[in-house]
Amino acid sequence: MAVLLAGCAVGPDYVRPEVQKPQSLTRTPVATALPVSTTGGIGHQWWQAFGSAELDSIVQEALDKSPSIEAAQATLRAAHQNVVAQRGYFLPSAQLGYNPTRQNTGQSLSPPLNNGESLYTYHTAQLSVSYAPDLFGSNRRQVEGLQAAEESQRLQLQAARLSLAANLVAAVIQTSMLQEQTDLLQQATEAAQQQLQHMRKQQANGYASGLEVATQQTLLLQLQQQLVPLQKSLEQTRNLVATLMARTPDQAPALLPLSGYQLPLLPQVVPSQLVDQRPDIRAAETQVQQASAAVGVATAARLPQLSISAAYGGGATTFARMFSAGNVTWALGANLLAPLFNGGTLRARQQAAEAELQASAASYQSTVLSAFQDVANALYAVDADARALRMSRDSEEASYTTWKLSDSQLKAGYASMPTSLAAKQSWLQAQAARVAAQGSLYGDVVALYQSLGGGVLRTDASASAN
Incomplete structure (x- = not known):
């Protein structure tokens, strides 16, 4: 009985597939334009690195109220209960039945009762116990597969949290950028209108030509045309922010100033850490685990199956x-069933499961390679954005100096x-370009955090209950 209870699990024991890990995430050191954190990995709530309490509150509300997060939590609970249900097959099952019947055997049959009555009520009660020892580990492998499926759902919940937080942070920062760009272009448009009015006066006095006036009017119209798509993007992005927060568009939160964010320190992450902390990589690994367990189930199906039953009533x-x-x-019985011939069905199913295992291992390797690509792309983008921001700031300072000098000359009567x-x-447009560069840098920093796995949002077992 001890041997029967312990059994042996046929099929392969799971081993993590080997993947090629690069020595560094990029060909050459990049992102040196930004300071790098000395604390190493990514914090639990990585968005706090932007230094905005308002942003933290927005993200927390979204994580607490998001229907997509709630759906992922419910799916995780369902996956956990599937594991609990499958574990129940390790134990005997018992059933208790009671069956009262009213019968009439008629005159053509001999009465079944000793008293000779053909019309009677008969009561039966029975306790039935059955047990199927897991001889070759079929149930054990099924439990392993369901545990991997549960882990996959938990990782998908983490991925949903990470995606929601990243999309929301990026959208909130984009609204700040679009709002500031809109304000600056609006001021530039007003300046262009004033300039057009002065040039028309100069034309009336013979100091400006019709071509100069037409050119200025064209510039004004171009600025006005730039405002429309900015305003459109601003309103649509605000709608996105409200939706991600589980609000209706009319309840979008107030706009936050771009100056309210600080540029985060870049986290230090090595390739080996990336494989362990990205939810999609770890979820791909659970697919390999499920496929490995399926091979064991298919193998056990080709071997004898034993069942034991007992009844007392x-x-x-x-x-x-x-x-x-x-x-x-009472009754006591055993049943041993061994497949002899099935037209190659069970063998084909085992071979199909083995092929699925190879496919899932290859998919896992592909996911890892794509993850390294995502991180490298984000690092190169952050580095390029940082250099572009420096140049845009230099351009803004130069145009500001030009404006101040021309304003001084105007007051002195020389311009x-x-x-x-x-x-x-020109200065206002340079500011708008700097705002765009700053917003692009912030957005790519968010993408970098997301590509690195965004820290461990929920790793404890309580995630299955929340």
């Missing part, structure tokens, strides 16, 4: 006499108002 014409002397019934307004427009 009684029957009588009255309820009280069911278990009296002479009315007790015209249109010249000063043109310099102001």
